[in-house]
Structure formats: structure tokens, C-alpha cells
Amino acid sequence: MRATTPREDLLRGIWRENPVLVQLLGLCPALAVTNTVANSLAMGIATFFVLLGSSVLVSSLKRWIPKEVRISAYILIIATFVTIADLVLNAVVPDIHKALGAFIALIVVNCMILGRQEAFASRRPVGRAILDAVGTGFGFLIALTLMGSFREVLGNGTFLGVRVLGEAFEPWIIMILPPGGFFTLGVILLAFGWWKERKVEQVRPRRWPHGVTTGVGGA
Amino acid sequence: MAELLWILVSAMLVNNFTLVLFLGLCPFMGVSGRVATALRMGLANIFVLTITSMAASFLNAFVLPYAPYLRLISFIVVIASLVQIVEMAIKKLSPTLFRELGIFLPLITTNCAILGLAIFQTNRGYDFVQGLFFALGGGLGLTLALVLMASIRETTELADVPAMARGMGLVLILAGSLSLAFMGFAGLFSS
Secondary structure, three states, X not given: OOOOOHHHHHHHXXXXXXXXXXXXXXXXXXXXXXXXXXXHHHHHHHHHHHHHHHHHHHHHHOOOOOHHHHHHHHHHHHHHHHHHHHHHHHHHOHHHHHHHHHHOHHHHHOHHHHHHHHHHHOOOOXXXXXXXXXXXXXXXXXXXXXXXXXXXXXXXXXXXXXEOOOOOOOOOHHHHOHHHHHHHHHHHHHHHHHHHHHHHHHHOOOOOOOOOOOOOOOO | XXXXXXXXXXXXXXXXXXXXXXXXXXXXXXXXXXXXXXXXXXXXXXXXXXXXHHHHHHHHHHHOOOOHHHHHHHHHHHHHHHHHHHHHHHHHHOHHHHHHHOOHHHHHHOOHHHHHHHHHHHHOOOOHHHHHHHHHHHXXXXXXXXXXXXXXXXXXXXXXXXXXXXXXHHHHHHHHHHHHXXXXXXXXXXX
């Protein structure tokens, strides 16, 4: 595994390898609960907590976890933290707990969390694992909040329950319904694709006309 | 009987696991490139969902009343080990079936549709038979969504899409349109 600086460990998950927007991991919660900003924040924070807790535990126990049963061990550790998050949310914000429903329990099978344990926390010292978990968890939180903001503002005309668009605005109900989740993430990815294409064109200003092949990699 | 049918159709179309409840999106995005693969993935899913439903019913009836806080952990451990055992049994008994479904079985054990089914079934208080119909409907719905998506993707491969839309952006927009279409099924039972 390539050596990385602590700074890189922290920042990687936030932007360049953002779990949702770049790697498309953990899509189930990212699409299912982002119909309001409050739900997105609650899910983002719960996932952040679970990821941080399990990374610390996996990283510090890595010497004692046998290689053959490591995945089951990680899942058990993750499930323990999810149970804690589930009970805490139920006690502190019962309304949001009800709105998120089964999706809190489903944090266990969020492939982003298991992926970080397998790819990073189980091979690195505790300090680095914490940095990585904070970066990745924060990247997840940002992506969810971004989607939740788009969906709540367009679908309901409100942000965190406060009206931001005037009375004349006709809410796009579709945005808070299931198809809105797919469309929002799709449009964000299209925007990223457009941005990347534009950057590539700026680097390579001379472009062959259509139909002419350069023989190097193709058009 | 009418109630069981309602559970089946509801899980299959109205509350489609993938397109409406967002469960099992990883296989939906990952293996929907080819119709043949998508179909096999769907069948493997139906299989695992049925086993899961039975396991969850037993756990709910005999173990969890004594320790409700262990629900999540016991679900995941029992489901994962059960699928592993069944996989070994299939490998031994029917190598053909194993070749068809085998590689997908470990992949889908930790997919959210499986755990989601167990949790939804518990939250709604389904009994053993109702749970089985719920699992069957959910599995059929998942297969339907996978096969539809794979057919569309096979077609779009030949289409001339703008460079920025190549990749997952296009797939998500397509999934959104499918999800929109499936919302129409909500009218099935309104009367």
C-alpha cells in the first residue's frame, strides 16, 4: 500500500474520493433519507459516529482479529455502534428516528463503512484511522446535506423547515418522492461529468474534427 | 388469501424494494449491465430473501423476545452464516445451480435488501407465511427492476450520449425515470 501523508488521509474522503459523489458507495441511505435537510443531517451524523467508532476499534484490535473471520468481526463491531446510534437517536430526537425508520439499522450494511475498515483501518495505526474516518464521514455528511438541500428547497420550498422560496413557488413534489433521489444524484453526477470534460478540453485545446482518428487512444 | 396476494403485489410493484424503498442499490447499479447476469442476480436474490425471511421469523418468535436489543446483531450474524451454509450445500448437491448463482450468494448476503427485508418484516409484525409472501414479492420486484434496467442499459450502450453523461450519471437518471413509472402502481390499490 502506498504511503500517504496524514493531511492526505484526512482530505481524501472529503472531496477527491468522496464516498457518495465519486465512489457511489452507501447509495441506499444517500437516496432514501435525503428528502429533508434534517433527516440528511441526522443520517450523516449517525453514520459519521458509527464509522469513527468502528475505525478506532478495528484499528486498535487489528492484531487480535484473525484474518479468516475479519469481515464477520468488522460487521459485529459496526452493528454494535449502530445499535448505540439507534438507541441514542430514539432517545434524543424521536421524530427524526421515526422518519428514518429502518434506515438507521441499515447503516450496518452501508458498504462505505465496511470498505474503510477493510481497506484502511485494519492496516493503519489508530491515529491515521481516525483521520481517515473523520474525512470519509465528513465527505458523506457533506454529500447527504447537499442532496437534502436540493431536494427540500425544490420539493417543499423550505430549508430545515424555514420557508426560503416565496409563496408563488409551486413545489416540485417529485423531488421529495423516491424518483427525486435518483434524479438529484444523477444531475449532480452529470454536472461533475460536464466539469471534468471541460477541464480535459482546456488541457488539450486542439481538437481533431469528428471522424478523424488520431490513432492514439481514439477520439 | 386476498391479504397474502396484497402483500405480494405491494412488495413487488407498489413498494418495489429497489426503485421505491432504495434497498439493494449496489447490485442494481453494479450488475445491471447485461440482461443474463441481471436475471441470475435476481434469482439469487429471491433465494436468499426467502431464507432470510424464514430465519427472521424464527428469531423473532423464539429468541428476540428475551433480548430485543440484540435484534440487529443476531439478524446479521444468523443470515450471513445461514447463506454460507446453504452455499456450501448447493456446491455439494448441485454444481450446475452453484455455477448459475454461486458467485452472487456471498455478495448479496450483506446487501441492504436482505437486512431490510428482515427489519421491515419485524416492524410490520408479519407471521411466517406473510413473511414468505413478502420475501417472494420483494425478490420478484427486485428481479423485475434489475432486468428492466439491464435491458435499458444494453440499448443505451449503442446510443450516442453526450460525453458528460457516460457512466453512472445516465444510469441514475434512467433509474429515476423507472422509479417514476413504478409510482404509477400506487394507484392499483387506492379504491
